[in-house]
Amino acid sequence: MLIRPAVASDANAIWGILEPIILAGETYPLPMDTSREEALAYWLSRENAVFVAEDNGEIVGTYYQRQNQKGGGAHVATCGYMTAPWASGRGVARAMCSHSLDRAKANKFRAMQFNFVVSTNARAIRLWQSFGFVMLGRLPVAFLHPTRGFVDALVMHRHLFDTA
Amino acid sequence: MLIRPAVASDANAIWGILEPIILAGETYPLPMDTSREEALAYWLSRENAVFVAEDNGEIVGTYYQRQNQKGGGAHVATCGYMTAPWASGRGVARAMCSHSLDRAKANKFRAMQFNFVVSTNARAIRLWQSFGFVMLGRLPVAFLHPTRGFVDALVMHRHLFDTA
Numbered sequence: 001m002l003i004r005p006a007v008a009s010d011a012n013a014i015w016g017i018l019e020p021i022i023l024a025g026e027t028y029p030l031p032m033d034t035s036r037e038e039a040l041a042y043w044l045s046r047e048n049a050v051f052v053a054e055d056n057g058e059i060v061g062t063y064y065q066r067q068n069q070k071g072g073g074a075h076v077a078t079c080g081y082m083t084a085p086w087a088s089g090r091g092v093a094r095a096m097c098s099h100s101l102d103r104a105k106a107n108k109f110r111a112m113q114f115n116f117v118v119s120t121n122a123r124a125i126r127l128w129q130s131f132g133f134v135m136l137g138r139l140p141v142a143f144l145h146p147t148r149g150f151v152d153a154l155v156m157h158r159h160l161f162d163t164a
Numbered sequence: 165m166l167i168r169p170a171v172a173s174d175a176n177a178i179w180g181i182l183e184p185i186i187l188a189g190e191t192y193p194l195p196m197d198t199s200r201e202e203a204l205a206y207w208l209s210r211e212n213a214v215f216v217a218e219d220n221g222e223i224v225g226t227y228y229q230r231q232n233q234k235g236g237g238a239h240v241a242t243c244g245y246m247t248a249p250w251a252s253g254r255g256v257a258r259a260m261c262s263h264s265l266d267r268a269k270a271n272k273f274r275a276m277q278f279n280f281v282v283s284t285n286a287r288a289i290r291l292w293q294s295f296g297f298v299m300l301g302r303l304p305v306a307f308l309h310p311t312r313g314f315v316d317a318l319v320m321h322r323h324l325f326d327t328a
Contacts, residue, residue, distance in 0.1 A: 025235060025236060028235065029233035029234055029235045029236050029237030029238070030234055030235040031234055031235045031238075032235065034235075069193035069280060069306070069307075070193055070194055070195055071189060071192065071193045071194040071195045071196065071198075072189060072193050072282075072307045072308040072309060072310075073193030073280065073306055073307050073308075073317070074193070074195075074308075075308060076303075076306055110305070111304070111305070111306070113303065113306075115279070116233060116237065118236075136301040136302065136303060136304075136319075137300040137301020137302075137319050138300065138301075139240075139277065139300060139319075139321065140275070140300075140321070140323070141274070141275070142233075142237055142240055142275070142277075143233075143236045143237055144236040144237075144238075144239060145236060146236075153237070155300075155301050155303075155319060157303065157304070159304070
């Protein structure tokens with residue numbers, strides 16, 4: 001698994017991953033009818049550092065990292081990760097999360113926060129927990145899941161340095 | 165106190181309120197050197213419904229309201245409020261919060277969430293609590309306060325309808 005910064009020519013591959021996940025509407029608070037242009041503008045926002053995961057030359061995942069807030073909140077990172085549905089089970093998300101933690105530490109972030117982890121996304125929650133993320137809060141009925149109705153979302157957090 | 169939608173000609177008055185609050189750097193996660201143009205682009209983003217509070221014809225406060233998330237999270241509102249420092253103590257923030265709750269209900273939002281309430285902003289926290297907001301989570305050392313150093317931020321929430 002090679003994780004490298006995304007380049008402009010990765011746009012088609014990135015959209016190929018984003019599209020089925022946005023269409024499913026189960027994990028990200030994005031409209032299911034988000035267009036290619038809107039999705040790429042969101043993912044490749046100039047505030048985001050964007051990476052892709054390659055497995056045998058095929059792009060199978062992508063993630064972004066950015067400051068979660070500006071100004072006095074700029075020392076906390078946030079990320080979004082998407083694994084190609086057809087590459088599930090290969091450890092793509094795990095490799096990207098590990099890479100993103102290393103990258104955040106290298107960039108002197110003091111913590112990483114996920115603002116909106118859909119509570120039915122059990123696999124992702126277990127993965128973040130395995131990396132030391134803890135739940136800071138539960139946002140009640142914050143997400144309308146396409147088949148399960150209103151479900152909670154979690155705020156998850158991990159320190160990257162001592163807070164002393 | 166009159167609360168009405170902001171119009172283009174309010175920009176100077178809005179910047180007059182934002183500028184000292186951003187410069188103080190104590191309550192919003194915005195760079196203290198945010199320019200007039202950047203601040204107005206942030207506050208008057210096209211995703212925001214923006215209002216101003218007028219007291220005897222003078223603009224003494226402003227707030228925005230928008231979806232906190234899109235797609236499956238679009239039923240939760242968020243807001244930002246700023247009261248002119250020279251108009252503190254007149255109930256401006258209270259009037260704006262009340263107006264924003266009415267407006268959120270009228271727009272069928274099911275809840276309102278504040279994502280980043282700086283924990284040293286005791287006056288604001290008491291005000292939100294008086295309107296029924298509760299703390300859902302505490303973000304540890306999430307904000308670098310200019311005089312108090314790293315302090316926590318709170319996620320606060322209020323349901324607007326029955327969740328049954």
